[in-house]
Amino acid sequence: MSAGNLYRYFRSKDAIVAGLAERDRAQMASDLSVIGPGDDFIAAFRELGRKHFEEEPRERAILGLEIWAEATRNREVAATVQEFEGDLIGHLTDMIAAAQENGSVSRLNEARDIAVLIATLADGLFVRRATLPDFDAGREVGHVLSIIGALLKGHITLSQGVSDAGASS
Known part of the structure; x- marks a missing residue:
């Protein structure tokens, strides 16, 4: 579709970004809704990782990175990204709490701390997926899932603040 034709459906670049974010928000809600409180979280996240980092085209990660970059200069896009992030953290927090x-x-x-760490790790994977043509999804997602698994099992204790991270014992 030509750029001119695209603007027949969207009034501005910001409206296009909002439409993409809404599409991704609905997909995220759908993806997370299949994970029940009694399900194996690691297996469920492994499936989500495979979907988003192996099955989805790399161009989708590149587009996400471009939207994040635009959010650094455009308040409307920043608000859309912040709202999406809030929804993601909220869904993950509710699932983990259950x-x-x-x-x-x-x-x-x-x-909530677990949810934020999961989102942070996923963001890193998306950046690597977007910027590295030879990104090894199976290996890198596997490493991240190992960390998430240890976190969910209680083998990793998150610090309660930045000042705790550098404290000596």
Whole structure:
């Protein structure tokens, strides 16, 4: 589709970004909704990792990176990205809290802290997927899933603040 034709459907570049974000938000909600509180979180995240880093075209990650870059200079796009991030963290936090309630995830760390770390790790994978043509999804996603698994099992304790990270014992 030509750029001119695209603007028949969207009033501006910001509206295009908002439309893409809404599409991705609906997809994210759908992807996360299949994970029940009693499900194996590691297996579920492995499937999501495979979908987003092996099955989805690399161009989708590149587009996401371009939207993030635009968010650094455009308040409207920044608000859209922030809203999307808030939804993602909210969904993950609710899922993790429910799994903590039923005992399938350790209560050692706060559900929201776990959710933020998962989102941070996923963001890094998206950047690597977008910028490295030889990105090894199976290997890198596997490493990230190992970390997430250890976190969910309570083998990793998250610090409670930046000042704790550098403190000596």
